[in-house]
Amino acid sequence: MTSVTTKEPVATPGKAAPKKARPGRRPSNIGTYLILGVLFLIVLFPVYYGLVGSLMGERDTNSFPPALYPENGVHPENYSKALDIIPLGDQYLTSVLQTLGITLGQMITSALAAYAFVFLNLRWRGFWFAVFLSTMMIPFESIIIPNYLLISQWGLKDTIAGLTLPFLATGFGTFLLRQSFLSFPMELRDAARVDGAGHVRFLFSILLPLSRPSLAALGIWSALSAWNMYFWPLLATEAPENQTIQIGISQLQSSDSDSPGMVLAGVMLALFPTLLLVIFGQRFIVRGLTTGAVK
Amino acid sequence: MDEVTDVTTTSGEKVLPEHGSGEDPGERSGTPSPTPAGREARREPFVAVLYLLPALVVFGVFIFWPLVKSILLSVQGTDILGNPSGFVGLVNYTRLFSDPDFLQVLWVTFAFTILTVIPSIAIALLIALLLQSRIKGVRFFRTAFALPFAFSVATASVIFGVLFNPASGVLNGILNTFGIDKVQWLTNPDLALWSVSGATVWMQIGYNLLVLSAGLGALPEDVLEAARLDGASGLRLQRSIVMPLLTPQLFFLVVVGTIHSLQSFGQIKILTVGGPEDRTTTLVYSIYEQAFANNNSNYGYASAQAMVLLVIVLIITALQFGVLERRVFYR
Structure with missing residues (x-):
């Protein structure tokens, strides 16, 4: 700061700049708050309305202009109604099992593959690397028809296996863990080997426990994408009780548009787990951001 | 050996x-x-x-294997039951590009991509830059603005469906206070794509914001400090120093956002079912319609469309690698 002021007499245009900046600070703060506030209202309105609307009765939601808060009482029974109309309990369980299966599967297959890439004497490494990379460039939508035919042929429609099998491995997860393994201190690995730890023991009792942040990042990304999946569960399931919660709430909307409060209650139930993940797992999510470079 | x-x-x-x-x-x-x-x-x-x-x-x-099968399906006809009915060569492909419906699908896909990618990055950039300022409550705003990231396509689309409701939706309620008549957000052919795009922009803001905030947080502090000492501040600092340093993230978001938009499906299925007049039928929705909706089982024709999607995504990915490599070289 002081160095700037001493330079001031030398550079004439420099004189104007700090002068402008100083009185400009306060109003620009107010301006920042103002723009942020407006953006906040717009961006968070759907979140607000989802939550508040889920507690509003039909007198509020179906009038015009609609109420923006529960003017005619709070209606928590929207939640029990949502649970009654669609087999939401079954669907919740399906979603949980699907998410657990995909998340655990991806963690295991990714950890094994990343281990081979970093620590093992792998032949044709470049080739395998390209194979894993290429899986990230093929959009699932472009191969969804044969996948659907395959799962139907195997009689796996309406099963957890049908919902999870296609997603049990991921290039993204492999590269995320590979990145973390690459920074593992080699001396530790050598020490473990001298102590007689084989590959399996080294991987599961030393390497993975020490790579917890990256594993957590992978787990959160896998869980988020599995829980939020829409296209595949729509195809892979038919009976309402076998569908995931995502399909359930979208069906709820088309079947009962007269009761938005109940529909929104279903949405809130589906949203709850991912909301927790995003609020409390944000730093792990950020860790995985850059690995998605080749989606 | x-x-x-x-x-x-x-x-x-x-x-x-x-x-x-x-x-x-x-x-x-x-x-x-x-x-x-x-x-x-x-x-x-x-x-x-x-x-x-x-x-x-x-x-x-x-x-x-599905990739190989997709290619095989795309050069075969399909009978009413959905079984391949023999090799037909490139007939499905020539049919695609002479089908005015499919040309409209390509146009809608293109428009949808432009309408979602650019606004969602611009808005996220504005928020990310504002969140860089050292004001009170930044942490609160940061968490709040990341919340849309938790929403799935289905949850967000259902909420927007309620907001878009022409008879009792909040959007028309707001217009009403300004004396504007009710708008058919999702059934007006000239408006539906804009509405679906608007909802999609909202869904993508959270992710874009996380990427841009991470990028801003990793800016070299010495460069910023040097610029400040030279008297750069406010907009000047943002435009001449921060933005150039942020180009890798912005470029990344354009690529990922484009691919993501090309793959969009749930919001269209839930909000408009491809209508009105197929004006919101994008490439992926068209694949769904040909292959799965109303028991169409038109797997051959749908697979040819799926291959078009694959080629477009591969071209964009290749483009990304080309540009990224040059950038790395440059640094």
Whole structure:
């Protein structure tokens, strides 16, 4: 700061700049708050309305202009109604099992593959690397028809296996863990080997426990994408009780548009787990951001 | 490979340098550890593939084989039951590009991509830059603005469906206070794509914001400080210093956002079912419609469309690699 002021007499245009900046600070703060506030209202309105609307009765939601808060009482029974109309309990369980299966599967297959890439004497490494990379460039939508035919042929429609099998491995997860393994201190690995730890023991009792942040990042990304999946569960399931919660709430909307409060209650139930993940797992999510470079 | 009996350190040493100079300098499998016996080193290439195997099986069955099958399906006709009815060559493809419906699908897909990618990045950039200022409550705003990231396509679309409701939706309620008549957000053919795009922009803001905030947080502090000392501040600092340093993130978001938009499906299925007048039927929705809606089972024709999607995404990915490589070189 002081160095700037001493330079001031030398550079004439420099004189104007700090002068402008100083009185400009306060109003620009107010301006920042103002723009942020407006953006906040717009961006968070759907979140607000989802939550508040889920507690509003039909007198509020179906009038015009609609109420923006529960003017005619709070209606928590929207939640029990949502649970009654669609087999939401079954669907919740399906979603949980699907998410657990995909998340655990991806963690295991990714950890094994990343281990081979970093620590093992792998032949044709470049080739395998390209194979894993290429899986990230093929959009699932472009191969969804044969996948659907395959799962139907195997009689796996309406099963957890049908919902999870296609997603049990991921290039993204492999590269995320590979990145973390690459920074593992080699001396530790050598020490473990001298102590007689084989590959399996080294991987599961030393390497993975020490790579917890990256594993957590992978787990959160896998869980988020599995829980939020829409296209595949729509195809892979038919009976309402076998569908995931995502399909359930979208069906709820088309079947009962007269009761938005109940529909929104279903949405809130589906949203709850991912909301927790995003609020409390944000730093792990950020860790995985850059690995998605080749989606 | 052939001298199996020679289990000495010499064979081990032979293997190791070969590794260190492999095509992947980043890898470190060839660590100079003399302890493991040569026998183990010989066995390792085989063992190593075993570790890849679980992932490779999944990729093979659910990505590569379906890819081959997609190509095969796209050059075959389909009978009413959805069974391939024999080789027809490129008929599905020539039919695609002479079908005015499909040309409209391509146009809608293009428009949808432009309408979602650019606004969602612009808004996220504005928020990210504002969140860089040292004001009170930044942490609160940061968490709040990340919340849309938790929403799935289905949850967000259902909420927007309620907001868009022409008879009792909040959007028309707001217009009403300004004396504007009710708008048919999702059934007006000229408006539906804009509405669906608006909802999609909202869904993508959270992710874009996370990427841009991470990028801004990692800006070299010395460069910023030097610029400040030189008298750059406010907009000048943002435009001349911050934005150029942020180009990698912005470029990344354009690529990822474009691919993501091309793959969009749920919001269209839930909000408009491709209508009105197919004006919101994008490429992926069209694939769904041909293959799965109303028991169409038109797998051949749908697969040809799926291959068009694949080629577009591959071109964008290749573009990304080309540009990124140049950028890395430049640095």
